[in-house]
Amino acid sequence: MKRSSEEKTKSTVKKSISYADAGVDITSGDRSKQRIKMLARKTFNKQVLSEIGGFGGLFALDLEKFPNPVLVSSADGVGTKLKVAFDLGIHHTVGQDLVNHCVNDIAVQGATPLFFLDYLATGKLEDMVIERVVQGISEACKANGCALIGGETAQMPGFYADGEYDLAGTIIGAVSRDKIITGEQIQIGDVLVGLPSNGLHTNGYSLARKLLFEVAKYGPEQYINELKDKTGAALMRTHRSYLSVIKKLTGADVVSGMAHITGGGITENLPRILPKGMGALVDRASWTVPPLFEHLQQLGNVEEDEMLRTFNMGIGLIAVIPAEKIKKAKAILNRANERHCLIGRIVRGERKVSYN
Known part of the structure; x- marks a missing residue:
């Protein structure tokens, strides 16, 4: 006699199957969430109206600080720099990279960061790794005056390789409408002031990893004379935040535009703020390219063109300063102990960067 499908099921299933059997450990996830709450609370201010764990984060905008406010948002990730982090077991700095990258993206438009949301997805949840990543996010948020008010930690077994994860974040900032910096005030003759990067920051890692690990066959812990550092350490230098110096420049009303030099380098990022009919002439000899970039090129x-549109080449931020305000801007930068160099000027022409 044939058995029914119900009888077959009863005979083949020996035990109850849980979510953990499918690779998702809810208990471990709950423990991680408790630690994340503690790290996030360290970034809270009086504008935060909710606890971590709600369906949405609540933040009260200070209308006295931002009359006629405009919200400015940005989302980004860390890219294949994470591959180097996996190899070295260094996880706290990638959280800082993520926050600082997002902070710079809105700060160049005159915005002050308000709050941050992170997204971390992994195959198998490793409590200590997750905690280190979020610790870096928390530290960077606090340093930038930004509250970490929420996020998502997703377990996706089978989607990511063991020991790997992906990381992304969203930042929200605010600026009063009359303080927005778009680049529309840029004029022919304005001076380009370059501020140094701290290495690759978070861009160009696919090419850098290919050159260092596949072409040169260096190990991540190998000391390289040309770099005066170990390969992994050179690649893991933290993406710096320019918020403090940007506030000083904008507060003194000496900038007509600013560009965060990320993926695409100077070649593709500077034109994003140029008005129609204006181009940028950049003097390649005006700054010393750090050894890391020179070694990668070799x-x-x-x-050269490929280097300039892949890497920041040692310039992480460009401020466009009216010629009549350059003396004041340099004094501000000097008082802030901020290294800088005059790397070019705004010229009449196509909305692109030319090099000489």
């Missing part, structure tokens, strides 16, 4: 015989 390893792969990389064309």
Whole structure:
């Protein structure tokens, strides 16, 4: 006699199957969430109206600080820099990279960061790794005066390799409408002031990893004379925040535009703020390119144009300063002990960067 489908099921299923059997450990996730709450609370201010764990984060905008406010938002990730973090077991700095990158993106438009949301997805949840990542996010949020009010930690077994995760974040900031910096005030003759980067920041890592690990066959812990550092340490230098110096420049009303130099380098990022009919002329000899970029170029015989549109080449932020305000701007930067160099000027022409 044939058995029914119900009888077959009863005979083949020996025990109850849980979510943990499918690879998602809810108990471990709950423990991580408790630690994340503690780290996030360290970033809270009086504008935060909710606890971590709600369906949405609540934040009260200070209308006295931002009359006629405009909200400014940005979302980004850390990219394949995470691969280096996995190899080295260094996880706290990638959280700082993420926050600082997002902070810079809105600060160049005159915005003050208000709050941050993170997204971390992994295959198998490793409590200590997650905690280190969020610790870095928390530290960077606090340093930038930004509240970490929420996020998502997703367990996705089978989607990510063991020991790997992906990381992304969203930042919200505010600026009074009359203080927005878009670049529309840029004029022909304005001076380009470059501020140094702290290495690759968070861009160009796919090419850098190929050149260092595949072409040169360096190990991540190998000391390289040309870099005066270990390969992994050179690659893991933290993406710096320019918020403090940006506030000083904008507070003194000496900038007509600013560009955060990320993926695409100077070549593709500076034109994003140029008005129609204006281009930028950049003097390549005006700053010293850090050894890391020079070594990468040598390893792969990389064309100069390719380097300039892949890496920041040692310039992480460009401030466009009216010629009549350059003396004041330099004084501000000097008082802030901020290294800088005059790297070019705004010229009439196509909305692009030319090099000489």
